[in-house]
Amino acid sequence: MDFRFDIVTDYMPFFLKGMGITIGVSLAGVLIGLILGLFIALGKMSSNRWIRLPFNIYINIFRGTPLLVQLLIIHFGVVPLFMSPSNPLVSLVIGLSLNAAAYIAEIFRAGIQSIDRGQMEAARSLGMTRVQAMKLVILPQAVKRVIPPLGNEFIVLLKESSLGSVLAAPELMYWGRAAAGQYIRVWEPYITVALIYLVLTLSLTYLMNYVERRLNTDDQR
Amino acid sequence: MINVKNLKKSFGDNEVLKDISLHVSTQEVVVVIGPSGSGKSTFIRCLNMLEEVNGGQVLIDGKDLTDKKTNINEVRTDVGMVFQHFNLFPHKTILENITLAPMNVRGLKKAEAEEKARTLLAKVGLAEKAAAYPDSLSGGQKQRVAIARALAMEPKVMLFDEPTSALDPEMVGEVLEVMKQLAKDGMTMIVVTHEMGFAREVGDRVIFMDNGYIVEQNEPKALFDAPQHERTKSFLSKVL
Numbered sequence: 001m002d003f004r005f006d007i008v009t010d011y012m013p014f015f016l017k018g019m020g021i022t023i024g025v026s027l028a029g030v031l032i033g034l035i036l037g038l039f040i041a042l043g044k045m046s047s048n049r050w051i052r053l054p055f056n057i058y059i060n061i062f063r064g065t066p067l068l069v070q071l072l073i074i075h076f077g078v079v080p081l082f083m084s085p086s087n088p089l090v091s092l093v094i095g096l097s098l099n100a101a102a103y104i105a106e107i108f109r110a111g112i113q114s115i116d117r118g119q120m121e122a123a124r125s126l127g128m129t130r131v132q133a134m135k136l137v138i139l140p141q142a143v144k145r146v147i148p149p150l151g152n153e154f155i156v157l158l159k160e161s162s163l164g165s166v167l168a169a170p171e172l173m174y175w176g177r178a179a180a181g182q183y184i185r186v187w188e189p190y191i192t193v194a195l196i197y198l199v200l201t202l203s204l205t206y207l208m209n210y211v212e213r214r215l216n217t218d219d220q221r
Numbered sequence: 222m223i224n225v226k227n228l229k230k231s232f233g234d235n236e237v238l239k240d241i242s243l244h245v246s247t248q249e250v251v252v253v254i255g256p257s258g259s260g261k262s263t264f265i266r267c268l269n270m271l272e273e274v275n276g277g278q279v280l281i282d283g284k285d286l287t288d289k290k291t292n293i294n295e296v297r298t299d300v301g302m303v304f305q306h307f308n309l310f311p312h313k314t315i316l317e318n319i320t321l322a323p324m325n326v327r328g329l330k331k332a333e334a335e336e337k338a339r340t341l342l343a344k345v346g347l348a349e350k351a352a353a354y355p356d357s358l359s360g361g362q363k364q365r366v367a368i369a370r371a372l373a374m375e376p377k378v379m380l381f382d383e384p385t386s387a388l389d390p391e392m393v394g395e396v397l398e399v400m401k402q403l404a405k406d407g408m409t410m411i412v413v414t415h416e417m418g419f420a421r422e423v424g425d426r427v428i429f430m431d432n433g434y435i436v437e438q439n440e441p442k443a444l445f446d447a448p449q450h451e452r453t454k455s456f457l458s459k460v461l
Contacts, residue, residue, distance in 0.1 A: 121271050122308035122367075126322035126374055127298035136321060140312050 007188040011179045018172035019196055025089065025171060026158040029096030033157070034150075036097065037104030042134075044109055055105070062102035068163050071095040075167045088169035092161065100157050107153060111146035112138055144215050151208030155201050162197070172196060222247045222282060222409050223268065223378060229276035230263055237263045239433035241277070245378075250410045252420040252441070255430035256456060261413045262305075264430065265382050268411065269300045282377060298326055301371030305383040307363040309355040309370070315342070316351040319370045327374065334373070341369040345399050361392030365399055372403075379403065381412040417461060421445055429453045 043055040062070065075091035083090070115138050123133035162173035176193035180186060223245040230238040237260045245251050253261045266272045268279060270286050270293050279286040284296055310318050319338035323329040329337075342348045345365040355363055364384055371379060381400065385393040397419050404410055404423050414420065420427050421441045428438040429448075437444065437453045445461070448454045 116306075116308070118304060118306055118308035119310065122302075122304060122310070123322075124294075125269055125271065125297055125300070125302040126371070127294050127326040128322060129294055132325055136325060137310055141310075144312075 014175040018175040022172040032097035033100030036101035040105035041108035059102045088167040092164040092169045107149045111142040224280040227277035252424035253413045259430045299377045301376035301379040360388045361395045378409045
């Protein structure tokens with residue numbers, strides 16, 4: 001098998017541009033997903049079952065259906081209601097955020113509920129409100145415990161952003177498919193794209209490990 | 222100071238407190254004893270609404286905690302609580318554990334709260350531990366910090382829920398010593414404990430609970446030396 005490096009070099013500017021978009025879209029998805037996820041987690045832990053219900057439904061729908069299906073519905077069904085023409089990058093960010101929010105909500109909920117009940121009781125017995133106790137006592141401890149599963153979720157999200165190629169969002173995978181189509185070649189574009197994804201996820205793993213270590217040494221002197 | 226009227230509490234079908242009435246005066250030290258499962262921990266947790274009650278009234282300083290209109294957070298600032306498992310905040314230093322509520326609930330300035338915290342730490346004999354984290358303390362030290370943390374809110378009443386039950390035997394003394402001093406200073410206290418020596422020495426009144434009722438209450442000497450009820454006799458014969 002001859003490996004045509006000229007295809008790789010030809011397309012490198014596009015791959016790099018795509019990589020930038022992949023990073024941007026993933027970052028946006030994670031940030032929005034974190035905010036929505038925290039909100040959903042707190043909603044799902046409400047003592048009122050009618051408040052819990054919509055959050056439960058949300059999580060079940062977004063975890064229970066394929067992201068690809070969600071993306072197609074959002075891009076071709078939902079986003080056109082608000083903007084025309086529909087922008088694939090907007091759709092991709094919306095889809096990734098909403099999907100990630102469901103998983104992140106469950107991560108947050110598990111993290112918060114893993115904190116000993118006595119912590120909440122001690123905080124409340126000192127006169128703190130529920131919100132103060134959450135903010136000052138529970139969440140700071142929960143954050144440490146959710147870092148590893150959140151890191152996992154970020155990696156999953158970064159890889160899943162490749163589904164954006166189906167919407168013709170010009171992220172990394174899109175350019176891989178474009179190169180494959182233009183040269184009618186499989187190995188060069190896809191291996192290159194795979195390697196770039198690998199570099200991204202490994203960097204992320206390294207970063208998360210670093211954050212984890214920092215948080216651990218911070219608290220336990 | 223504390224007035225409990227016909228208090229009832231169930232967990233599902235399990236009726237834990239059947240009909241408890243109790244009056245505690247200012248500066249009184251009431252010690253609650255009884256076998257496991259008698260409802261004494263549940264009872265003391267009802268006094269600051271850590272457990273929702275199913276019937277009756279709990280009045281603290283004239284405020285009815287069972288009334289929906291009562292601001293429970295405000296009442297809790299006047300009711301300090303010490304737990305069996307300390308429940309210190311592990312992500313905060315000892316000093317921060319003590320200043321957290323005064324600063325955020327009472328609105329104290331940092332310098333003011335820290336000064337008070339250091340005074341309290343000195344009082345419980347842990348002045349040098351201000352910058353340490355709870356993980357590095359022994360059980361007895363943790364419990365003394367927990368007492369200081371509760372005192373920092375300047376409560377009118379202190380509740381102790383089996384404060385020495387999770388401690389190694391040789392650490393029980395140091396915690397009881399702090400509680401004894403507190404009682405001497407005139408703090409109103411309700412103490413759930415298995416430490417009969419403490420009950421006898423420090424208590425103004427001892428309450429024996431069993432099966433969701435107050436079976437018998439009296440001055441420590443009278444209750445320990447001449448219990449009236451069969452149930453009290455058999456319990457005391459086993460623990461004394």
